Amino acid sequence: MERFHKTLAEGVELVMTQTSQFKTGVFSVTLTVPLHEETATAYALIPDVLYRGSRRHPDIESLSAATDELYGASLGPAVRQRGESQCVGFQCSFIDDHYALDGMAVLEPAISLVGEILLDPYTVNGAFDGEFVSSEGANLADRIGARINDKRGWSIFRLVQEMCSQERYALDKLGDAQQAREMTAENLWQHYQNLLAHSHVTFYYGGSAGVDRVGQAIAASFAPLLRGRQAPVECQVLDKPPHSEVREVTDVLDVTQGKLALGFRTGGIAGNHPKMPALMVCNALYGGTAHSKLFTNVREKMSLCYFASSLLDKIKGLMVVSSGVEFSKFSVAKEAILNQLEAIRQGEFTQEELQAAIRSVVNALVSRKDSQGMMEDDCVTVALTGGDPTDVNNMAARVEQVTHQDVVGVAHALTLDTIYYLTGEEG
Amino acid sequence: MELREYTLLGEKVYRQRLENGLEILVDVRPEYGKQFAFFATRYGGMHLRFHNEDGHWVDTPAGVAHFLEHKMFDSEEGNVLQIMAANGAVDNAFTAAAITGYYFECTRGFDENLRTLLSFVSTPYFTKESVDKEQGIIAQEIRMCLDDPDVEVYYQLMESMYQNHPVRVRVAGSEESIAQITPEVLYRCHEAFYRPENMVLCVAGNVDPEKVVELARQVLPHPGGCLGQADLGQWEPVGVSANFVEREMPVSVPVFELGVKGTPAPEGQELRQQLVGELVCDVLFCASAPLYSKLYEEGLINSSFGGDYESVPGCAYLMAGGESRDPRAVRDAVVAEAQRLCREGIDPQLWDRLKKAAYGSMVRRLNSLEDTCIELAQNYFRGEDYFNFPQCFQSIEWEDVRHLLEQWCVPERVALSVVCPVGTAGQERWD
Numbered sequence: 088m089e090r091f092h093k094t095l096a097e098g099v100e101l102v103m104t105q106t107s108q109f110k111t112g113v114f115s116v117t118l119t120v121p122l123h124e125e126t127a128t129a130y131a132l133i134p135d136v137l138y139r140g141s142r143r144h145p146d147i148e149s150l151s152a153a154t155d156e157l158y159g160a161s162l163g164p165a166v167r168q169r170g171e172s173q174c175v176g177f178q179c180s181f182i183d184d185h186y187a188l189d190g191m192a193v194l195e196p197a198i199s200l201v202g203e204i205l206l207d208p209y210t211v212n213g214a215f216d217g218e219f220v221s222s223e224g225a226n227l228a229d230r231i232g233a234r235i236n237d238k239r240g241w242s243i244f245r246l247v248q249e250m251c252s253q254e255r256y257a258l259d260k261l262g263d264a265q266q267a268r269e270m271t272a273e274n275l276w277q278h279y280q281n282l283l284a285h286s287h288v289t290f291y292y293g294g295s296a297g298v299d300r301v302g303q304a305i306a307a308s309f310a311p312l313l314r315g316r317q318a319p320v321e322c323q324v325l326d327k328p329p330h331s332e333v334r335e336v337t338d339v340l341d342v343t344q345g346k347l348a349l350g351f352r353t354g355g356i357a358g359n360h361p362k363m364p365a366l367m368v369c370n371a372l373y374g375g376t377a378h379s380k381l382f383t384n385v386r387e388k389m390s391l392c393y394f395a396s397s398l399l400d401k402i403k404g405l406m407v408v409s410s411g412v413e414f415s416k417f418s419v420a421k422e423a424i425l426n427q428l429e430a431i432r433q434g435e436f437t438q439e440e441l442q443a444a445i446r447s448v449v450n451a452l453v454s455r456k457d458s459q460g461m462m463e464d465d466c467v468t469v470a471l472t473g474g475d476p477t478d479v480n481n482m483a484a485r486v487e488q489v490t491h492q493d494v495v496g497v498a499h500a501l502t503l504d505t506i507y508y509l510t511g512e513e514g
Numbered sequence: 515m516e517l518r519e520y521t522l523l524g525e526k527v528y529r530q531r532l533e534n535g536l537e538i539l540v541d542v543r544p545e546y547g548k549q550f551a552f553f554a555t556r557y558g559g560m561h562l563r564f565h566n567e568d569g570h571w572v573d574t575p576a577g578v579a580h581f582l583e584h585k586m587f588d589s590e591e592g593n594v595l596q597i598m599a600a601n602g603a604v605d606n607a608f609t610a611a612a613i614t615g616y617y618f619e620c621t622r623g624f625d626e627n628l629r630t631l632l633s634f635v636s637t638p639y640f641t642k643e644s645v646d647k648e649q650g651i652i653a654q655e656i657r658m659c660l661d662d663p664d665v666e667v668y669y670q671l672m673e674s675m676y677q678n679h680p681v682r683v684r685v686a687g688s689e690e691s692i693a694q695i696t697p698e699v700l701y702r703c704h705e706a707f708y709r710p711e712n713m714v715l716c717v718a719g720n721v722d723p724e725k726v727v728e729l730a731r732q733v734l735p736h737p738g739g740c741l742g743q744a745d746l747g748q749w750e751p752v753g754v755s756a757n758f759v760e761r762e763m764p765v766s767v768p769v770f771e772l773g774v775k776g777t778p779a780p781e782g783q784e785l786r787q788q789l790v791g792e793l794v795c796d797v798l799f800c801a802s803a804p805l806y807s808k809l810y811e812e813g814l815i816n817s818s819f820g821g822d823y824e825s826v827p828g829c830a831y832l833m834a835g836g837e838s839r840d841p842r843a844v845r846d847a848v849v850a851e852a853q854r855l856c857r858e859g860i861d862p863q864l865w866d867r868l869k870k871a872a873y874g875s876m877v878r879r880l881n882s883l884e885d886t887c888i889e890l891a892q893n894y895f896r897g898e899d900y901f902n903f904p905q906c907f908q909s910i911e912w913e914d915v916r917h918l919l920e921q922w923c924v925p926e927r928v929a930l931s932v933v934c935p936v937g938t939a940g941q942e943r944w945d
Contacts, residue, residue, distance in 0.1 A: 108545035109881045110524070147810055151802030155867040158874030182874045185524070188904075218811075226816045229837065232766035238661055341764045341936065343657045378599030387593060390647055393654035411658055439600060446602025446622070453621040454548045459881065 088456060090477040091298045092470075095290070095305070098316030102466040103301060104293040104477055110186055112294025113459045114198055114301075115165065116205060116309070117176040117467050118286035121320045122168065122255050128227070128262025129278035130175050132270060134164030135223040138177075140209035140216070153200055157193050158182045162201065167464075168260035169471055170322025170402040174289075175282070177201050178463065183295055194296050195304050202308025206283075214276035221270075228264035235340070238509060239394075242346035243409050246507035249336045250350040253329055256322070256403055287319040288312050289470040293459050319471045324404040326355040328504035337508040344393065346509040347420055349408040354500030357404030358472050362500075364448075364485040365493035366406075369501075370399050372444035372494060373431060374408055379444070380427040380436070381408070391420045402472060406501060414510050421506065431498040434491065441491055449483045515723060520901040523880065527890075527901065528723035534736045535711025539890050540723035543883065549624045549719035550883035553635050554615035554891045557707035559685030560826065561612075564742035566706050571745070574703060575694040577687015580609040581652060582700050586616070586635055588644055594634045603627040611681045612826040613892060617884070624721060625729060632715070632733040638704040640697040653689045663769045663933045666761065667835065671771040671931035674756040678747035681829050706742030710734055714894045716887035746828045752777075753926035758842075760932040760939055768934040768944055770841035772821075772848060775927045776830040776918070784825065785898040786906055789872075790914045791823030791832060794922075796868045797855060797915060798848055799834050803864065805851040814844050827896075832922065840943045845930045852923030856916055865912055873907055 091103040120130060144150040154160045160181035167174040181197040184190075209216060235241050244259075251257035261267075290309070292301045306313065356362045374381035374397030381395040395410035412420045430436070455461040456479060465476030475481075516529045528540040558579050565571045586607070587594045598605040598618055605618030605627075616635050620627050659665045669684055676682040686692075717726050754775050779787035797803050799821035801810075809815045821834025838844050879885045893900035938944060 106545070108543075111878050111881060146807055147801055148804060148807040151800070151806075152864075152867055155802045155871035158877070159871030160874070161878070180878065182877050186522075186877050188522075188870075188873065222811070222813055225813070229767050229816060233837070236663055236765055236769075238658075342661050344654060344661060376599045376604075377593075377595035383593075383596060386651075390650050393651060393658055411654065413654070443600035443602070447599060447604070450548075450602045450604065450621050454619065457546050457548050457883070 088477055090475065093298070093302070096313050096315050099288045099313055100470050101290045101292070101302065101305065102470055103291070103298055104462050104466065105295070105297065106293070107295040109183070109294065109459055111180050111182050111459065112194060112292065112296065113178065113180045113463050114201060115176060115178040115291045115463055115467065116201060117165070117174045117289040117291070118282055119169070119172050119174045119289065119319050119471060120282065120286045122171050122173040122258050122260065124258055126278060127173055127258055127260065128266035129270065129275055130173055130282060131166045131260060131262045132223060132227050132267060132275060133279050133282060134166065134175050134177060135227060136215050136219050136275065137204050137208050138164050139219040139223060141203045142207050142209055143203060145209040150204070157197050157200070158187055160193070160197050166260055169468055171255045172320055172322070172471060173260055174467065177205060180459070185295070194294070194300070198304040199308045206309065206311055211272070215272045215279070217272040220272045220275050224267045224270045227261060227267040231259065231261050231264040231267065238342055238346055239409060239411065242348045242507060242509045243407055245336070245338060245509070246348040246350050246407060246505060247405070249334065249507060250505040254323055254325070283311065285317055287316060287471070289467050291463050291466050293462050322357070322402050324355055324357040325352055327352055327502050333503050334505045335508070336505065337510060339510055339512070342509060342511045345412045345414045345417060345511065347410045347412045347417055348507040349421070349424060349503060350505045350507070351406040351501045352504050353399070353404040353406055354502065355404060356497060356500060358402060359474055362493070362497055363401065364482070365489045365497045366399065367448050368441070368444050368486060368489045369431065369494045369497045370397055370406060371447050372436060372440060373397050373428060376444065376447040378440065378447065380430065381424065384427055385410070385420065385423045389423055391416055391423055395424065402468070414512050417508055417510070425503070428498060428501065432495060434495050438491070441494065445486055445489060448486050452479045452483050452486070455479065515727065518901070522904045523877070523901055525880070525901055530727045532710065532727070532731060532734070534734060535709070536730060536734060537714045537894055538727055538730055539714065539716045539894065540721060540726050541716070541718040541886060541890065542721065542723065543718055544720050546719045546883065548619050548621045548883070549721050550617065550619045550717065550887055551628055551631055552615055552617040552716045552887035552891055553631055553713065554613055555708050555713045556612065556895045557614055557712065558610050558612045559683060560680035560746065561707065561744040562680050562683065563745040564706060566702070566742050567740045572702065574699055575687060576683045576691040577652070577685070578695055578699060578703055579614055580686050581648065581692055581695050582703055583607050583609045583614050584648055584652060585640055585645065585700055586638070589634050589637065589639050594630065598627060598630055601627055605631065609685055611685060613895065615888065615891065617887070619883070625725065628726065628729055629733055632730060636708060636734055638701055640700045642697055645695060645697050645700070649692055649695070652686065652692055656686050656689055659686060663763050663765050666763060667769050667771045667931050667933045670759050670761065670933070671773045671833070671929060674759045674929040674931060675754045675773045675775045675831060676829065677751060677755045679750045679829055680747055681826055705737070705739050709737055709741055712741055714891045716890045718883040718887050750828070754929040756929060757925070758930050760934055762936045762939050763933045765933055765935055767837045767839065768841055768932055769835070769837055770844070770933070771833060771835035771931045772845050773929045773931070774832040774922050775929070776832060776922045778825065778828055778830045782897065784896045785893060785900070785903065786910070787830065788823055788825065789903065789907055790910055790918055791830065793868060793872060793910065793915050794918050795821040795823055795832055795834065796872055797860060798851060800868065802867065802871070805847060809844060809847060814838055814840055814847070839945055841930060841932050842942065845928065849923060849925060849928060852919045856920045859916070860912055869907070869910070873904070876903055
């Protein structure tokens with residue numbers, strides 16, 4: 088796998104990974120803007136409305152027909168959050184020319200179709216079609232409302248919302264349901280013009296084609312974006328919780344199983360911080376794998392939780408523990424979860440546990456190169472934060488050097504910020 | 515060892531049947547950094563009643579295959595998940611209606627991990643204490659599913675479509691049924707179904723096929739006893755048992771699943787029927803077919819809408835679902851569209867396009883070692899070679915699709931399952 092990172096203009100980048108490992112190519116275009124309450128809904132809605140029709144393909148049926156012609160290219164809107172940035176755009180995956188039964192070239196028409204959808208929308212009276220905007224606005228509002236259906240995801244979402252209530256990070260990347268329902272075509276059109284003019288742009292391609300061929304296809308289809316633009320915004324990383332005491336928040340919903348989530352600040356270890364490898368190992372040791380403290384002790388030995396695991400937001404510098412617990416066991420489970428972290432702080436883990444954690448982090452790093460979707464996501468992220476996601480060997484080597492003492496050190500840097508309970512019982 | 519080359523797909527698969535009956539398939543992918551192994555038995559949530567060597571019928575509690583899968587991770591040396599995790603491998607398992615599969619992926623130490631996988635799946639080790647404890651864990655999992663509208667809407671549909679076939683039974687069972695599980699039940703089911711002649715090992719990635727076979731030969735036993743013969747229920751009527759079922763749950767918009775009860779494919783025709791069934795779903799449910807945009811523009815569906823063909827021995831059905839403000843209107847429109855297509859036929863351009871798209875998406879799935887191994891295994895169990903799909907695909911005509919539409923998409927074979935917001939059951943629309 089060979090990686091290219093080219094600046095096409097100021098604030099416009101092309102990241103590529105060239106390989107013939109896969110049967111498909113992946114292309115994406117990502118427009119990055121600061122996440123703001125006033126604009127998040129509109130920016131999240133724009134790709135959905137664009138995806139309803141272009142000038143040449145003015146409805147879903149003809150647009151889908153166009154992707155079907157490209158051997159069922161899978162093309163769709165993407166809205167992501169990276170730290171306090173909102174990244175909106177399109178991802179497209181299409182079979183490599185080599186596997187087309189009729190020998191057609193798929194790459195150029197696929198890239199051109201993405202360009203057409205982003206830059207040449209179907210319009211009515213110089214703005215988006217009002218019908219597209221109202222129906223997609225309603226869909227977006229439903230999607231925001233449907234977050235609650237996945238109770239595990241919901242408990243993490245609510246925890247972060249409470250924990251970062253004073254930071255833009257807590258904003259929903261999808262925006263606000265009410266705003267989505269009330270969006271007008273004219274208003275959205277204005278936001279669209281701003282998005283095209285002011286966002287940071289990342290193009291990504293992963294597949295067998297060379298950089299020249301991809302560069303030419305982009306130049307032919309995205310000319311209006313290829314001029315100087317702003318740099319991405321930095322993410323605000325808090326070293327410690329903004330409040331002196333641990334906050335506890337409880338929501339009541341009609342659920343049979345409770346959810347308990349705990350949010351920690353990572354003491355300023357975020358992004359490309361030198362202690363990041365140690366933090367990744369610490370997370371794996373604590374709750375990131377089936378060999379972890381939480382899995383082994385809280386789930387298996389004590390049978391307190393159906394699941395208990397931890398995850399990192401490496402950009403924002405957060406660690407979140409998520410667990411499924413019976414209502415009556417909330418406080419025992421909370422104690423047990425915190426005790427396991429305390430044990431790590433006291434250095435109570437074996438060399439074998441440490442090695443297992445290191446191996447799992449290395450395995451996860453190396454495996455990412457086998458997934459085009461993950462490579463795309465990693466490359467889009469590093470276009471904002473720096474680093475080289477294809478250089479897994481270097482990162483793996485740093486992870487392998489993490490010592491017992493390093494892990495104890497980062498465990499001490501973790502500070503509990505907020506505890507969230509999702510319960511079904513009143514009171 | 516047999517080598518099969520599939521030029522259209524650019525794949526090579528080595529195959530070997532061991533003396534004890536185990537089939538081994540190895541898809542060599544030298545460019546991948548990781549290796550994936552999938553070890554599966556033709557045994558799942560629907561194999562509840564079977565007879566063993568003495569010819570006596572044995573009835574087992576609902577959820578036993580899934581329970582067994584959880585308990586297989588206990589070994590005399592400790593929890594296998596942890597042993598594998600210590601070696602840097604990520605392993606897991608799943609139980610579906612007709613299959614239980616164990617798998618791992620790793621980037622280092624493949625031989626040792628494969629040895630662990632093969633040995634733990636073929637060596638039962640259950641104690642009363644660990645079974646009792648697992649009952650608590652699985653009861654939690656069952657309770658968690660009770661909060662999941664997607665799971666509820668699915669089983670509600672299966673119960674309304676099937677009267678007798680055990681595919682209608684929840685794979686995880688219920689809190690009551692799993693309370694009846696004992697170590698003896700687990701040993702008995704393991705002996706009846708976890709047998710090399712009832713299993714397949716699929717490996718993909720950067721591996722040496724000879725080594726895989728050699729390892730499997732070393733590790734796997736030649737067990738005594740004999741294979742359990744499962745009873746999949748009495749004769750199943752052609753039509754569904756209830757056309758409409760609904761229940762309330764805390765959801766914001768109604769979630770629905772529409773089912774079309776089909777006819778199982780004759781032997782040797784399963785891959786073909788699956789491809790035809792998937793094309794039926796495409797002409798009815800996919801975004802480039804006329805119905806989707808009509809429903810979407812009327813606000814009856816959103817982008818969560820989609821459908822697929824499903825089958826297990828003794829059952830074949832189509833399922834389509836998502837969120838809707840008026841699930842009944844979606845159902846009526848689907849049935850009407852099926853009838854229209856049978857009457858008027860399909861635009862030849864649309865037909866070519868849909869086939870092209872379906873082919874491309876099958877090729878795309880082969881990027882995933884996991885999907886590839888699971889498909890190879892499931893198709894082996896039904897006597898098919900999955901990588902023959904390009905040829906099979908090219909032989910399908912519109913007439914095949916039309917025939918299936920005409921036979922299956924009729925009101926008595928259609929069931930609608932709805933999970934609606936609390937306090938709204940009985941309502942026709944949710945605006």
